[in-house]
Amino acid sequence: MVTKNSADVVIVGTGVVGVVIAEQLLDAGHSVLMIEAGPRVTRAEVVENWRNAPLGVKGDTSVAYPSRPWAPHPMGNEKPEDAYLQLSGPDSYAQTFIRYAGGSTWHWAGTSWRLTPEDMRLKSLYGVGRDWAIDYDTLESYYVRTENKLGICGPSDRGLQWPQTGARSAPYPMPALPFSPGETRFTEIAKSLGYNNIPVAQARNSGMPYDGRPACCGNNNCVPVCPVAAKYDAETALHRLEKKGATLLVDSVVYKVETNAQNKIEAVSYYDQHKESHRITGKLFVLACNGLENPKLLLMSKDDRNPNGVANSSDQVGRNMMDHPQLTLTVTTKEPFWSGVGPVVNSGIMETSQGSFRSEHAGAYFRYNNFARNRFVTFAALKKGLVGKALDEEIRRMTACTADVVAAHEVLPDPNNRLTLSDKTDWLGLPKPHIHYDVGEYTRRSAEVYSLPIGKRIAEAMGATDVKISPKFNQSKHIMGGTIMGNEASNSVVDVDCRSHDHENLFIPGGGAMASTACGNSTITMVALAIKSADAIVEQMRGA
Amino acid sequence: MTRQPKDLNGTLMMSRRGILLGGATLFAGSIAASLCPTLALAAVDAGTQGQFMKLSNLLIQHQLNPAVGARIVDMASGEYKNLAQMLDAIIAIAEKKNAAQVEDFFADIPDGELKDFAHWVISAWYSGCSSEKRNAAVFTYEEALTFRTTSDVVTIPSYGLSGPNLWTRPNVPLSAPMPRF
Structure with a gap:
C-alpha cells in the first residue's frame, strides 16, 4: 500500500529514468511513491515562458524553466559566484538540467543513438578508459524495449541504422523522419567526402500518433520544449502513472538517504517548500535525480556506517564526471541551406566516432543543427545599419546561408573529474555541487588532429565563405559517470543492474552508471539501464 | 488560436x-x-501613438500591427524624454523628401540621437524586443518581422507551418521572391 509517507518502492526523481521504472513496478503490482524536488507545470506554461523570452536569449533553455528557490538548477543569468553549479578546472562542466516534474527530457532533442559493441570495450580494444561490466548483446534487448517505450523512430534500412556492428533484434516502432532540404544537401556534401549522414533515431512521433501523443509537425522547437508533445518527454507519462496508482510528491527536496543497522536503506528525508522536513520509508529505493544530483545526495547522506557518503565505500561517487564536449563550426555559405525546417536534430555522421584511432584520441560525431536561424542572425543583421529592402534581404540571406555543424566528442572516465560538496549553500541551506573538470588530452588531441580537420573539410565542401569555431569546448548536457558501474565494489558504485554495491535495496540507474560515453547522446542508454534495473527490482521484490 | x-x-x-x-x-x-x-501598457496619448505608427510606416514598408506598435511606443515613452519631438522631426525629414519608402529619406536623418532612435524603432519591429539583452522588453514574438522575411521557408519555432512529415521539398533559392508582408 502506498501512503504519503511510505511505499514498496520510493523513487527520487520524476525524469525519464524514474518514470520508466515506476511504470514497470506499478504494472508488476508494487506501490510506488515518487518524490520530485521541483514543481509540476503545464506544457502551455513552459511554451509561453519561452515565447515571451527576448529573442536574444532564446538559445538559453533555462528561460523556459525558471528554477524554484528550494530546487535550484542552472540558470543562464547566474553570476559564477552565485551559480548553483560551482565550477573549477581547465574546462567548464556547465550543464543545463531542470528540477521539474518530468525532468530534463522536457528540453532534450530526442536524439537516441545506441552505443556500439566497441563503445563498451574501450579498455580491451584500445587500451583506454574502462570496459563496461556488461556487453552490447546484453544491452540490446533493453534498447529494443526503450525504443518501444519512448517511441523512437528510425530507418528500416539496415545500412542506415546505428550501430552497424552488433545485432538489432527488432525494428524501430516508427519510420525515420524525413530530411529537410538543408539536411538533404548536407547529406550529399558529406557523401562527397566519403561520410554517411544518416537519419538519427529520435524519440519523436514520425508521421503517426504514438503512445497517446500526436505526430511531429515540424514546430522546430524540440529544444527547449515540444509544444504538442510529439517528442517524448517524461511529463507525458505522469498522468498515466497516477492513474496506475503512483503517488507523486512535488516541491519536495530529498536531502538525506538514511541507512539502518544492516546498512540497508531505511528512509529518505525531504524538505518541502516551507523548509519543513518529512521522512519517507520503503522497502526499496531508487535514486533517479540525474547524474549530478544523485552523487550530490549520496555525498550529503554520509553517516557513521558510511563516512564517505552512502554507496561510496569505493570512493567513486562523484568521480568520473563525463559529458560530450562539443565544438561548433558556424558556417556561412553561398548556397542556402535553410536550417529550421522540421525537427531540430534529424541526422548525423556517426561513423567518425569509431576506429582504431581510439587508442590515440577520441572519436567525434558530426551533426547538422537544424534550428531556425532567425534568432541567431537578426541582431547581427540589424547592427549592419541596413534598412528597407536591404535589411530584409540580409536577414533572409543570413538565415538561409548560415549553419551550425557540431562535433561532439567522447571523453574518458577520469577520477579527478569530480563532483564534491561546495561550502556554498542553496536556499534550503544544502551544499551546492562543485565540479572540477578537464576534458583531457584524449579529447583535446581529437580536436587537434581529427575532428576539427574533418569539420573544416565539411565546411569547405559546403562552400563556406566564413567559418567560426567555438573557442572552447562546450558541454552537451549529457551528464554521465558519477555513480559508475562495474563488477568490482572497490572501484565502482553500482553493479550491472545499477544496484549499489554497498546497499542491496538501493538502485542508482541512469547516466551516472555509464562507464564510457561514446559520442552519441546518452538518454537511450540511460533508459535501457533503467529498464534493466526495473527487471532486477521486480525480481528482488518478488524475493522480498 | x-x-x-x-x-x-x-x-x-x-x-x-x-x-x-x-x-x-x-x-x-x-x-x-x-x-x-511581460508588458503592462501605460497610457500613451493617441496623438503620440498615431505619430509613432506614422513614423514606423515610413521606416518600414510592411504591414505593421498597431497593437504591437502600442507596446513599442509605450516603452519608448519611458526611455526617450523627447519622444514627441523626435517623432515629429523624423517625420518632417521624410515629408520634406516626399518619401515613399525608407530608402528615400533615411540618409537625411542626422547621425546621433535621431538616427539612433530610428534604428531602435526598426530593431524593435524586426526583433520584437527592446534590445538584444536578457532583460529586454518583449513586444511580440510571432509578429517580429524577422520571421516574415523567411516565412515562405522557415518555421517560427513552436509554430509549425507544415504537417506530419511534410517538410521535404526542393530547396528555395535566394533569388526566390521575398515574401509579401
Whole structure:
C-alpha cells in the first residue's frame, strides 16, 4: 500500500529514468511513491515562458524553466559566484538540467543513438578508459524495449541504422523522419567526402500518433520544449502513472538517504517548500535525480556506517564526471541551406566516432543543427545599419546561408573529474555541487588532429565563405559517470543492474552508471539501464 | 488560436499556422502570447501613438500591427524624454523628401540621437524586443518581422507551418521572391 509517507518502492526523481521504472513496478503490482524536488507545470506554461523570452536569449533553455528557490538548477543569468553549479578546472562542466516534474527530457532533442559493441570495450580494444561490466548483446534487448517505450523512430534500412556492428533484434516502432532540404544537401556534401549522414533515431512521433501523443509537425522547437508533445518527454507519462496508482510528491527536496543497522536503506528525508522536513520509508529505493544530483545526495547522506557518503565505500561517487564536449563550426555559405525546417536534430555522421584511432584520441560525431536561424542572425543583421529592402534581404540571406555543424566528442572516465560538496549553500541551506573538470588530452588531441580537420573539410565542401569555431569546448548536457558501474565494489558504485554495491535495496540507474560515453547522446542508454534495473527490482521484490 | 492582423486583401484572417496548431493547450498558449504579459501598457496619448505608427510606416514598408506598435511606443515613452519631438522631426525629414519608402529619406536623418532612435524603432519591429539583452522588453514574438522575411521557408519555432512529415521539398533559392508582408 502506498501512503504519503511510505511505499514498496520510493523513487527520487520524476525524469525519464524514474518514470520508466515506476511504470514497470506499478504494472508488476508494487506501490510506488515518487518524490520530485521541483514543481509540476503545464506544457502551455513552459511554451509561453519561452515565447515571451527576448529573442536574444532564446538559445538559453533555462528561460523556459525558471528554477524554484528550494530546487535550484542552472540558470543562464547566474553570476559564477552565485551559480548553483560551482565550477573549477581547465574546462567548464556547465550543464543545463531542470528540477521539474518530468525532468530534463522536457528540453532534450530526442536524439537516441545506441552505443556500439566497441563503445563498451574501450579498455580491451584500445587500451583506454574502462570496459563496461556488461556487453552490447546484453544491452540490446533493453534498447529494443526503450525504443518501444519512448517511441523512437528510425530507418528500416539496415545500412542506415546505428550501430552497424552488433545485432538489432527488432525494428524501430516508427519510420525515420524525413530530411529537410538543408539536411538533404548536407547529406550529399558529406557523401562527397566519403561520410554517411544518416537519419538519427529520435524519440519523436514520425508521421503517426504514438503512445497517446500526436505526430511531429515540424514546430522546430524540440529544444527547449515540444509544444504538442510529439517528442517524448517524461511529463507525458505522469498522468498515466497516477492513474496506475503512483503517488507523486512535488516541491519536495530529498536531502538525506538514511541507512539502518544492516546498512540497508531505511528512509529518505525531504524538505518541502516551507523548509519543513518529512521522512519517507520503503522497502526499496531508487535514486533517479540525474547524474549530478544523485552523487550530490549520496555525498550529503554520509553517516557513521558510511563516512564517505552512502554507496561510496569505493570512493567513486562523484568521480568520473563525463559529458560530450562539443565544438561548433558556424558556417556561412553561398548556397542556402535553410536550417529550421522540421525537427531540430534529424541526422548525423556517426561513423567518425569509431576506429582504431581510439587508442590515440577520441572519436567525434558530426551533426547538422537544424534550428531556425532567425534568432541567431537578426541582431547581427540589424547592427549592419541596413534598412528597407536591404535589411530584409540580409536577414533572409543570413538565415538561409548560415549553419551550425557540431562535433561532439567522447571523453574518458577520469577520477579527478569530480563532483564534491561546495561550502556554498542553496536556499534550503544544502551544499551546492562543485565540479572540477578537464576534458583531457584524449579529447583535446581529437580536436587537434581529427575532428576539427574533418569539420573544416565539411565546411569547405559546403562552400563556406566564413567559418567560426567555438573557442572552447562546450558541454552537451549529457551528464554521465558519477555513480559508475562495474563488477568490482572497490572501484565502482553500482553493479550491472545499477544496484549499489554497498546497499542491496538501493538502485542508482541512469547516466551516472555509464562507464564510457561514446559520442552519441546518452538518454537511450540511460533508459535501457533503467529498464534493466526495473527487471532486477521486480525480481528482488518478488524475493522480498 | 493565433490571428494575424490583416491579409494582403485587408481582410482579417486566421493564420495558417494557427489553424495547424489546434488543440486546447496551444489555444490557451496563443491567447496568452497575444496578451504579452511581460508588458503592462501605460497610457500613451493617441496623438503620440498615431505619430509613432506614422513614423514606423515610413521606416518600414510592411504591414505593421498597431497593437504591437502600442507596446513599442509605450516603452519608448519611458526611455526617450523627447519622444514627441523626435517623432515629429523624423517625420518632417521624410515629408520634406516626399518619401515613399525608407530608402528615400533615411540618409537625411542626422547621425546621433535621431538616427539612433530610428534604428531602435526598426530593431524593435524586426526583433520584437527592446534590445538584444536578457532583460529586454518583449513586444511580440510571432509578429517580429524577422520571421516574415523567411516565412515562405522557415518555421517560427513552436509554430509549425507544415504537417506530419511534410517538410521535404526542393530547396528555395535566394533569388526566390521575398515574401509579401
